Amino acid sequence: MDLYDKDVVSIRDFTRDEIESILDLSQEMVPYALGEKTDRKLDGRILGNLFFEPSTRTKLSFESAAYRLGCDVIDVSEMSMTSISKGETLADTIKMVDAYCDLIVLRHPYEGAARLAAKFSENPVINAGDGAGSHPTQTLLDLFTMREAKGTLEGLNIVLVGDLKYGRTVHSLADALTMFGAKLTLVAPDSLQMPDDIVSHLESNGCHPRKTSVIDDVIDQADVLYVTRIQRERFPDPAEYNKVAGTYRIDNAMLREAKSDMIVMHPLPRVGEIAPEVDGTRHARYFKQAFNGVPVRMALLCAILGGGRS
Amino acid sequence: MNTQVKEVKLAPIRNGTVIDHIASGQALNVMKILGVNENNIDSSISIGIHVSSGKAMEWKDVVKIEDRELDSKTVDKIALIAPDATISIIRDFYVAEKFQVKLDDRVIGLARCSNPNCITNRGEPVDPEFCVIGRHPPVLRCCYCDRILTNISDNLL
Numbered sequence: 333m334d335l336y337d338k339d340v341v342s343i344r345d346f347t348r349d350e351i352e353s354i355l356d357l358s359q360e361m362v363p364y365a366l367g368e369k370t371d372r373k374l375d376g377r378i379l380g381n382l383f384f385e386p387s388t389r390t391k392l393s394f395e396s397a398a399y400r401l402g403c404d405v406i407d408v409s410e411m412s413m414t415s416i417s418k419g420e421t422l423a424d425t426i427k428m429v430d431a432y433c434d435l436i437v438l439r440h441p442y443e444g445a446a447r448l449a450a451k452f453s454e455n456p457v458i459n460a461g462d463g464a465g466s467h468p469t470q471t472l473l474d475l476f477t478m479r480e481a482k483g484t485l486e487g488l489n490i491v492l493v494g495d496l497k498y499g500r501t502v503h504s505l506a507d508a509l510t511m512f513g514a515k516l517t518l519v520a521p522d523s524l525q526m527p528d529d530i531v532s533h534l535e536s537n538g539c540h541p542r543k544t545s546v547i548d549d550v551i552d553q554a555d556v557l558y559v560t561r562i563q564r565e566r567f568p569d570p571a572e573y574n575k576v577a578g579t580y581r582i583d584n585a586m587l588r589e590a591k592s593d594m595i596v597m598h599p600l601p602r603v604g605e606i607a608p609e610v611d612g613t614r615h616a617r618y619f620k621q622a623f624n625g626v627p628v629r630m631a632l633l634c635a636i637l638g639g640g641r642s
Numbered sequence: 643m644n645t646q647v648k649e650v651k652l653a654p655i656r657n658g659t660v661i662d663h664i665a666s667g668q669a670l671n672v673m674k675i676l677g678v679n680e681n682n683i684d685s686s687i688s689i690g691i692h693v694s695s696g697k698a699m700e701w702k703d704v705v706k707i708e709d710r711e712l713d714s715k716t717v718d719k720i721a722l723i724a725p726d727a728t729i730s731i732i733r734d735f736y737v738a739e740k741f742q743v744k745l746d747d748r749v750i751g752l753a754r755c756s757n758p759n760c761i762t763n764r765g766e767p768v769d770p771e772f773c774v775i776g777r778h779p780p781v782l783r784c785c786y787c788d789r790i791l792t793n794i795s796d797n798l799l
Contacts, residue, residue, distance in 0.1 A: 342788065421766050444761040444786025448768060463759050465787055529783075529790040 335635035339450040340458045343468040343504045348511040361627035372402030380433035381407035393625030426452045464498045471504040473628040477621040485512035493519040494560035496526040501599045516541035559598045583607040658708040660730040669703035671795040675719045685709040721745040753797045760787040
């Protein structure tokens, strides 16, 4: 794997071997992410964390990953605090920030923003979510979490539940899982099913996902139940949101039908999709999943900035 | 036999351009590309819609525009909606030049992305750019937001 100085815009930019190498390096990073070992191999480097949309986990885990490696962080957390609110283009903002740091991490409300940033930045750019588009680092930590729990990604039965239309994490994740021969089931109300162009892309790669709107029909076959929030902020029409909000709720009664080693994942934040009573069960994996953002992002920072081990 | 019938249906032109082998039903979109909707055409245009081809394409459309030769950008746009079209430049009733339109692997600055949330629709200093992932009919994927461009003819620049 040679990610040195490369952009991370879409999971489609990676091969299966490259993904596995990143996951291997992420595994090596776990004791450093936990603070059990220390490593300052990125001492003197600066990460530019540009978050033009709200974020808790992604932003904090990038910061944590950087600090664990001795890398400094400069950041922007609100569009209203920048010259973008004065009408500056993203292209100009990126060219300016590029001069202040060694690597840019960008979250932005418009799809394709990271690709545009990569075009205008001399330094590498990591996409931390662009609108309803891609979120490749979330995908990597999701894969890491599944592999950690199951030992392999090959042939797993993965059930994706919730907002499969606007939820960017599931688009990137479905793409990646296809590379590993996973069997996908898509559970969503018709109005929130996976977009046709993404399903076509999955099919062109040999994956033929099953679609349903009834979770009870498929939960007993799942190895992984990946639940997503129905995102109010992605709906152009609030009335449409109200029609589908609260469609799925995972609770202990529902999990009685599940395999004993089935894991429940969620990119968080959750808003009622998973009952708090599930947190204490052997199925719950979402907080571990959130932690895994740190070792995975440490691996990426190391590989891109030249501190990688492989 | 079919060819003879076709020649009778659309009168020859002295000077100008014949756009032939347009996919049936696309002639009006070709007219849009030529700028007819903008009412700034000073020459005569003849259209043949649903004309028998006699070749593999059973039906086709034909457009003849007098006293105008098309620039490369216009030809490239025609390739997006009629990838099998041929362009004949007519000078004094003779075919001075004939070629088939060509759809490159990348399409830059000819169409806008149909995704309103694509960054290329937000006033950034970039031309919309697409990868050609299908050719018959053309299928374009935005290089920025990865969405498939729906309804190419409605999104031509």
